[in-house]
Amino acid sequence: MAESEELGIAAGEAQAGVRAVAGTSRGPVLGPPMVEYLLRLGDDRLILGHRLSEWCGHGPILEEDIALSNMALDLIGQAASLLRLAGEAEGTGRDEDALAYWRDGVQFRNALLMELPNGDFGFTIVRQFLVSAHSVFLWEALLAAPHAGLAGVAAKAIKEAKYHLRHTSEWVVRLGDGTPESHGRVQRALDDCWRYTGELFAQDEIDTAVAALSFTVDMAAIRSRWDQVVDDVLQRATLTRPADAAMRRGGRVGRHTEHLGHLLSVMQIVARSHPGATW
Amino acid sequence: MTLTADAAWRALDGVPDPEVPVISVVELGIIRDVAVDGTGAVAVTITPTYSGCPAMFEIEKDVRSALLAAGATAVTVTTVLSPAWTTDWISESAREKLRAYGIAPPGKADGGALVTLTRARPPVPCPWCGSTATELRSEFGSTACKAIHVCTSCRQPFDEFKAI
Numbered sequence: 001m002a003e004s005e006e007l008g009i010a011a012g013e014a015q016a017g018v019r020a021v022a023g024t025s026r027g028p029v030l031g032p033p034m035v036e037y038l039l040r041l042g043d044d045r046l047i048l049g050h051r052l053s054e055w056c057g058h059g060p061i062l063e064e065d066i067a068l069s070n071m072a073l074d075l076i077g078q079a080a081s082l083l084r085l086a087g088e089a090e091g092t093g094r095d096e097d098a099l100a101y102w103r104d105g106v107q108f109r110n111a112l113l114m115e116l117p118n119g120d121f122g123f124t125i126v127r128q129f130l131v132s133a134h135s136v137f138l139w140e141a142l143l144a145a146p147h148a149g150l151a152g153v154a155a156k157a158i159k160e161a162k163y164h165l166r167h168t169s170e171w172v173v174r175l176g177d178g179t180p181e182s183h184g185r186v187q188r189a190l191d192d193c194w195r196y197t198g199e200l201f202a203q204d205e206i207d208t209a210v211a212a213l214s215f216t217v218d219m220a221a222i223r224s225r226w227d228q229v230v231d232d233v234l235q236r237a238t239l240t241r242p243a244d245a246a247m248r249r250g251g252r253v254g255r256h257t258e259h260l261g262h263l264l265s266v267m268q269i270v271a272r273s274h275p276g277a278t279w
Numbered sequence: 280m281t282l283t284a285d286a287a288w289r290a291l292d293g294v295p296d297p298e299v300p301v302i303s304v305v306e307l308g309i310i311r312d313v314a315v316d317g318t319g320a321v322a323v324t325i326t327p328t329y330s331g332c333p334a335m336f337e338i339e340k341d342v343r344s345a346l347l348a349a350g351a352t353a354v355t356v357t358t359v360l361s362p363a364w365t366t367d368w369i370s371e372s373a374r375e376k377l378r379a380y381g382i383a384p385p386g387k388a389d390g391g392a393l394v395t396l397t398r399a400r401p402p403v404p405c406p407w408c409g410s411t412a413t414e415l416r417s418e419f420g421s422t423a424c425k426a427i428h429v430c431t432s433c434r435q436p437f438d439e440f441k442a443i
Contacts, residue, residue, distance in 0.1 A: 064417075071419075148361065152363070153360060156330055163443070
């Protein structure tokens, strides 16, 4: 997805990011680069983990109910570690719970793909496959980050992401190379997810600023390895890779789909209804 | 008499893992460090098996009460992520206990190779009858750390402690 192929609105958002980083009054209010960077990583996992948790008790078979819930646990655990680091970097005393439960939609930095409703089992699996492949290579790159906390999370999370990738790869093949019904459903899911994949690889001023401060991640290299794994699995699954077209984005600067607010209303209700409650 | 580090380790070896109670938290390899100061205060460093392991709170509570019962004057528990826990830290004796309990012990961790579809994993021997004619039923089992297999010889399902 060349940048030029992105929607005009996406280009506008990228500029808004510049304005925000430059500290002018227009555009979304972004925080310090390292805080933003950690929030992006943490929110991706928190929101996708919450989506997976919605399957608990609703999985198509018992084994998958357990698998989806286990993957949710891994992602929410990773999110807790990442949001804790974001809170420490911010330095105003917010911990992972404050960041998860007491921010509003515009303050979330997850990619749009994570917040889309679960759809059917095929959609959930296809999205999880695309994200897990991205996560494996991203964590691999971040193992070497000169940020002890982040490198520590990467070393932990990469083991989990590999399992998620293997599990979802097998399901993509099983469903894609299955019945006409399952094939049609996962092909549609793939087509529907595709326009949201560009945001996973997009880099902006936050990445530039983090690179100047500490480390840089070669997203082009991650993209090329992601392409290889995705193409390999899609081919085994007899699925057609969608053409790269206009890519939707905005989540990284807090511009979300209408779905995030509904998700947050469920995720945050207990904490907000009973502030300070413990159990 | 002030608690010694050895005594603190022994006390911790009496704390069972809440999910797999036949092995202790020490045998599982999640106790990374134990330091006892001159006043008998103990500082324990633990690491989770998985990022979202829901047993961590229980483990922390159990560690605290076991050390206090053993004579510690105070206990602090710190959780660290790095270095990341690996099943290679599970002791030999614990592997035997897992097998006897009906859980196939983990093989060698992959050491960083990308796990994809093209895997050639050795079969997981059945902890009940020893047969290697077993099939993976699900990558995810009753807890994050286990997978479900079934033995085609004795027809028993069993858990495998996943190698990570």
